[in-house]
Amino acid sequence: MNAPTFMPSITPPLWLLAELTYRCPLHCPFCYNPVGYANDRTELTTEQWFDVMRQARQLGAAQLGFSGGEPLLRDDLEELVGEGRRLGFYTNLITSGIGLTEARLARMKELGLDHIQLSFQDSTREMNDFLSSTKTFDLKARVAKLIRQYDYPMVLNVVLHRFNLDHVERIIDMALEMGVDYLELANTQYYGWALINRAQLMPTQAQLVRAESVVNAARARIGNRMRILFVVPDYFEQRPKACMNGWGSVFLGIAPDGTALPCHAARTLPGIDFPNVRDTSVEAIWYASDAFSRYRGDAWMKDPCRTCPDKDKDFGGCRCQALAMTGDAANADPVCAKSPRHGDVQAIVMHAHREQAAHATQTTQEAPVWQPAQRIVFRSDANSHKAGVP
């Protein structure tokens, strides 16, 4: 037998993300849910979720996120929140706000819900309603008021892309008016539906530079009253993001059907049999499963990551992105300038801009600037069925 190789000590999961359902009343084209979500409707029961929460808490998880889809579509959300808080979790509700009535808000406050993250698509009704493919702007604005009224810490999350990056100043003003505590301006990450719509959503470098300077000026003006987090668009970076803070390092995601995932998009990776909490303990999943061990630490790395001084900082970036763009999840994330495939990322950006420019010359001046002629694929059951595989 070979001498045992050095195994880095495995840290416990800290962040349990419970994706309660993939059902959602919105149809956002940048959703990171799997494109084929509609092909499997299985959802864990209340008792099964209780069990997962208990197990994860025992291992040391302290943060619990209820997400989806739209978690409010689960009638047992209040029960789950109550149990999560009873177990000692800091409980986060990540929601579009649709279905968040005053009665439910009040009940969850009683049960100890710690924080609500509300998503908005834009500062304008037109763009919000266009991007979500619903008429929900006014409803969301009312919900934001209620969240404030019940004194929940509130995070406002806005996904940024070509169609709303120029509205960042107004988005910041809107968040200030709402009394938001943290504003998360998250440039689109291209997974799931966002990957399909990448050419449509891709911003220009000039838009990003402008938006970032608006954010910096606002930070200086606002100070501590509202913190602004600006998630950088990694296609425009030279170094990859520290995806999930390392594979199997802090994040444990549970999909609606009980599949355990080291990141939201991990199901796109071929050749990995992701374990399920319905038949495997959370402890065995975290410490012993092939899926969670596969890219943990750095033994799996190839060059340039293997010999890179930053490998403990960015962990080679995102495995799903490496797979999608290079065909091998163990390659460096091509967002990294050290990747031999970095040119492909720049080519994708350039190609998107060329398509957008070609389209721009065809539109009349009367057409709203945000109305794309190219087809945006909205997240919907029908489009999901068309896509086939989950």
Place this chain on the structure above:
Amino acid sequence: MHTISDHPALSRLFRMQWEEAQGLYVLLYPEGMVKLSQSAAEILKRCDGRRTVSAIVDELEYAFQCGGLRGDIEAFLRVAGERGWVM
């Protein structure tokens, strides 16, 4: 430089609790966590909006039977204020 409030209080955005699995106190906030050293935890436990900074200093000097803690405590409270942990 951040000024220290007369009656420091933990911000409503943070919850402090003991984590058995890790054997330490943590500050929990939306989607995040700060691990606290023992001395940081002892100071923050007393940031209840009623005690003055002087009262906190006196209590800790008494509890740990040592003097001269004011400088360290004020330095910590300044950092905690900058990070938004205490108001």
